[in-house]
Amino acid sequence: MNFERIKEKLSILADAAKYDVSCSSSGSKRTNTNKGLGDSSGMGICHSYTEDGRCVSLLKILLTNHCIFDCAYCVSRKNNDIKRAAFKIQEVVDLTINFYRRNYIEGLFLSSGIFHNPDYTMERLVSVAKKLRLEENFNGYIHLKSIPGCSDELMREAGLYADRLSINIEIPTVSGLKLLAPEKDHKDFIKPMEKVKNEIIQYKAEKKIIKNTPVYAPAGQSTQMIVGATGESDKDIMYSAVHYYSTYNMKRVYYSGYVPVLEDNRLPALGTEVPMLRENRLYQTDWLLRFYGFDVRELLNQNHPNLDIDIDPKLSWALRNMHMFPVDVNTADKQLLARIPGLGMKSVHKIINARKYRRLNWENLKAIGIAMSRAKYFMVCNSSDFESRDLEPERIKSMILQSSQSKYQKFYNQQLSLFN
Ligand code: SF4
Numbered sequence: 001m002n003f004e005r006i007k008e009k010l011s012i013l014a015d016a017a018k019y020d021v022s023c024s025s026s027g028s029k030r031t032n033t034n035k036g037l038g039d040s041s042g043m044g045i046c047h048s049y050t051e052d053g054r055c056v057s058l059l060k061i062l063l064t065n066h067c068i069f070d071c072a073y074c075v076s077r078k079n080n081d082i083k084r085a086a087f088k089i090q091e092v093v094d095l096t097i098n099f100y101r102r103n104y105i106e107g108l109f110l111s112s113g114i115f116h117n118p119d120y121t122m123e124r125l126v127s128v129a130k131k132l133r134l135e136e137n138f139n140g141y142i143h144l145k146s147i148p149g150c151s152d153e154l155m156r157e158a159g160l161y162a163d164r165l166s167i168n169i170e171i172p173t174v175s176g177l178k179l180l181a182p183e184k185d186h187k188d189f190i191k192p193m194e195k196v197k198n199e200i201i202q203y204k205a206e207k208k209i210i211k212n213t214p215v216y217a218p219a220g221q222s223t224q225m226i227v228g229a230t231g232e233s234d235k236d237i238m239y240s241a242v243h244y245y246s247t248y249n250m251k252r253v254y255y256s257g258y259v260p261v262l263e264d265n266r267l268p269a270l271g272t273e274v275p276m277l278r279e280n281r282l283y284q285t286d287w288l289l290r291f292y293g294f295d296v297r298e299l300l301n302q303n304h305p306n307l308d309i310d311i312d313p314k315l316s317w318a319l320r321n322m323h324m325f326p327v328d329v330n331t332a333d334k335q336l337l338a339r340i341p342g343l344g345m346k347s348v349h350k351i352i353n354a355r356k357y358r359r360l361n362w363e364n365l366k367a368i369g370i371a372m373s374r375a376k377y378f379m380v381c382n383s384s385d386f387e388s389r390d391l392e393p394e395r396i397k398s399m400i401l402q403s404s405q406s407k408y409q410k411f412y413n414q415q416l417s418l419f420n
Contacts, residue, residue: 107141
């Protein structure tokens with residue numbers, strides 16, 4: 001093996017893979033069998049995230065950054081003058097096993113540019129996973145990227161070896177895709193999603209009847225959307241996300257702030273800031289939809305098509321709906337408690353539990369660990385030492401931001417200074 005060449009390939013193909021954020025390793029229950037190598041369940045996977053929420057515990061590489069397509073937003077696009085490289089199937093297998101044995105990684109995230117055609121590429125991705133599972137007896141986590149336009153048969157096979165499959169929709173709207181990737185067909189993204197959804201349902205149903213039916217993509221499927229490459233509003237992005245969650249049973253939709261690396265008059269100019277705050281607000285919105293019982297139309301609609309950057313989406317919603325507050329924490333149901341800014345679901349459960357024994361006052365709520373600087377404007381309890389009823393939403397917002405240690409305070413202060 002030529003180690004220098006492998007090192008060079010690794011540096012090129014790991015760098016090219018960094019724009020893909022859809023690599024969370026949660027959700028798989030694959031266990032080590034037959035004295036195999038690795039275990040993606042429980043302690044077998046170390047969930048390691050960077051500060052902005054990106055998973056770093058997997059060997060994350062492209063099989064190749066050669067590509068026959070020329071998507072404007074992609075660093076691997078055909079007409080971009082960059083160093084190209086391609087791994088052989090066995091090289092990826094060996095790297096994964098060696099890195100796993102050295103405890104550097106917990107699994108593999110493998111994507112690829114499209115070389116020759118979608119089937120040729122997908123077949124090679126599947127071969128890596130198949131070799132790892134069948135020849136190396138590898139039970140660690142494998143996330144395979146599905147190649148748009150590949151055959152149903154390859155998608156079926158992929159799910160038998162991978163824990164998670166993902167196909168990145170990349171541009172949230174059909175019109176945006178047409179503008180930036182005119183050679184691609186929206187249907188080529190949808191078809192594999194539909195296939196994976198149906199296979200998961202079918203394999204689960206068969207397993208109930210025939211116990212030794214293999215599991216199919218046990219960690220489900222995910223997708224990623226680029227934020228800020230085209231002019232979509234947050235409403236457009238989140239309505240698309242809701243569609244993918246509900247229609248294709250997505251486990252996760254990831255949002256990736258566009259990093260301007262290419263000169264192209266269809267894209268934001270080089271040097272434009274990566275919209276990290278916007279990306280963060282989209283993740284918070286996604287969380288509110290999946291775990292807090294919000295409907296997307298409450299958070300984003302015709303009158304409010306974009307999320308506030310300076311405050312989180314729940315606080316923003318509460319300030320627009322002051323008629324719902326204050327909520328009495330001693331009597332409100334779970335859904336209503338979950339809508340109080342500053343209360344996470346853990347706090348909601350603690351409140352429900354604690355109020356079985358006493359009527360809660362401010363001291364009790366502080367002891368539970370509630371972020372009172374935000375929550376106190378939106379609730380009442382068995383204390384009378386705080387009155388918020390006559391405050392205007394703008395006043396509440398300003399008081400919260402002034403008292404907050406939030407990283408967004410700087411942003412807000414800058415905004416205020418514009419009016420001084
Ligand atoms: S097909 Fe994929 S790898 Fe190729 S240019 Fe488009 S986004 Fe990049």
